[in-house]
Amino acid sequence: MTIGRAFDQLFGADAPVRFSAYDGSTGGDPGAAISLRLENERGLRYLVTSPGSLGMARAYLMNDLTVEGTHPGDPYDLLKLIEDGFSYRRPTPRELPELARTLGLRSLRVPELPPQETPSQFHRLLNGLRHSKSRDAEAIHHHYDVGNAFYELLLGPSMTYTCACYPTADATLEEAQAGKYDLICRKLDLRPGMRLLDVGCGWGGMVRHAVTHYGVSALGVTLSRDQADWAAKRIAHEGLSDQAEVRFMDYRDVTERGFDAISSIGLTEHIGVKNYPAYFRFLLSRLREGGRLLNHCITRPDNLHPGIPSAGFINRYVFPDGEITGSGQIIRVMQDTGFEVRHEENLREHYAMTCRDWVRNLRENWDEAVALVGEGTAKVWALYLAGSRLSFERNRIQLHQVLGVHVEPDGNAHMPLRPTWAS
Known part of the structure; x- marks a missing residue:
């Protein structure tokens, strides 16, 4: 044969x-x-x-x-x-x-593994237990420190690596990313003089948008030094240094309290499902009474999976130690840790469109991308983003925004009778 x-x-x-x-x-x-x-x-x-x-x-x-x-x-x-x-x-x-x-x-006989593949879960234990500070830092380094020049080709001018929100089917990626930030600002009811904490802030897109368009003071934190350095330069270039700051640090090391609002955009996927209670308790402790939290993350379409990382392509090549679960699990933990959940929505189709546009950027800049990171790494990103687009389209994964409030002792949530943001 x-x-x-x-x-x-x-x-x-x-x-x-x-x-x-x-x-x-x-x-x-x-x-x-x-x-x-x-x-x-x-x-x-x-x-x-x-x-x-x-x-x-x-x-x-x-x-x-x-x-x-x-x-x-x-x-x-x-x-x-x-x-x-x-x-x-x-x-x-x-x-x-x-x-x-x-x-x-x-x-x-198993051949040698491609250089882009991370070690097995067992071998990664040498770098700390899953979701310890040291191992989280290494996982973030693997995914985000590919080089800012590569991300500029992939993401475009917004330098935003999270699901966009398209106002119309023919909106550009940049319009959709600005639309996402603006939707979150409206859900958080940001106003001049407020203090915002953005955990897992990436290249500082939310920080800069909130300061520029809503007049707040904003602190962003990220575990990627490349992201923090890029964000600091952009903040200075835009003249926002008096109101905006991005730090290279673990969100668990933020000591300030009394923030009026907290945004968590694309961080929950990295912290581990078993750590949700500690995560949301920490955010609640940093939020003033009456303040709001907007949690934006990839989810499963059900709550039947425990969230343990698989041994497949995504975990081996893209998100080491990444874990996702259903929106119901996120809402349950938020409620159990003291948040009143006031709104949630699924942006699944928007993430399929976002991945489509990222892949278009990668294809149009393919030769330059390969020159920057090598053909193998560029192929990993192409497979990952094209496969993610297909998974969002076919409802294997979703993207949920969940809005919670730190309610005052007398029950005052400082919420309008009906939502004031466009859905």
């Missing part, structure tokens, strides 16, 4: 790709627009030792599985084609011996 015939046996001769292998064999649909080529025996070992998306990603990142018919900066069509058109058929007991002879015993 050839590798091409094995492909047809496992995925069907009508699989919607042209497949070829280093042994000269072919499989799949010869007229398909997209082709996959298995270049060498190492690529076969990646696929055999880790069946599914992780093995394919490893082979693809090492150029052992090559693709024609789609741009490497935008694999969305390829991922959608694989998800919709591939149906894996488990081999029968009678077929297994021949299949094993074709693949060979050498295929069961």
Whole structure:
């Protein structure tokens, strides 16, 4: 049996790709627009030792599985084609011996891992327990300290790496990111003279927007030194240093109290589900009575998962130690730690559109991105963002904003009878 015939046996001769292998064999649909080529025996070992998306990603990142018919900066069509058109058929007991002879015993030996892959959960224990300060700092460094120049290509002028909010279907990414910040400012009821704490502030987009458009004083904190340095320079360039500050520090080390409002935009995914109670208790302790918290984070469409990181592509290549759960779990913990939850909404479709626009930026700047971070890392980002777009579109993941209030002892929440922000 050839590798091409094995492909047809496992995925069907009508699989919607042209497949070829280093042994000269072919499989799949010869007229398909997209082709996959298995270049060498190492690529076969990646696929055999880790069946599914992780093995394919490893082979693809090492150029052992090559693709024609789609741009490497935008694999969305390829991922959608694989998800919709591939149906894996488990081999029968009678077929297994021949299949094993074709693949060979050498295929069961795990090759070296791509350099972009993080160590296993066990090996990362050497860098501290999951969600300890040291290990959180290392996880954030892995994901965010790729280099500000790369993020400028990917994210555009807003330098905002969280879900945007599109006022119309044809709005630009920059309009949508400004719209997101403005929606959060309105939900927090920011007014001149207030004090805002933005935890996990990234490159300071929320801090600068709130200071510029709402007249507050704002403190942002981030575990990425690259982000903090970039934000400090931008704040100084825009003449906001009297009212805006971004610090390189863990949010748990913020000592100031009595903030009028707190925004947490894209941080909850990093702190660990078991740490939610301590996280929200800490934020409540930093918020004055009558103050509001807006928590914005990726969620699951149910509350059945404990949030433990998987061993798949996202955890290995993108978000080490990342954990997400359902919005119901977030709301429950917020309520149990003393917040009154007053509003929540799901921006799932908006995040699919945001990922679409980030991928477009990456594709349009592909050569420069590769020159900055290397082809393998650029491919990781393309796979991650295109795959995330598909997952948001198909409701495998969501994005929830939850608004909570630190209610005064007499029950006064300082909330209007009806929301004053546009949804």
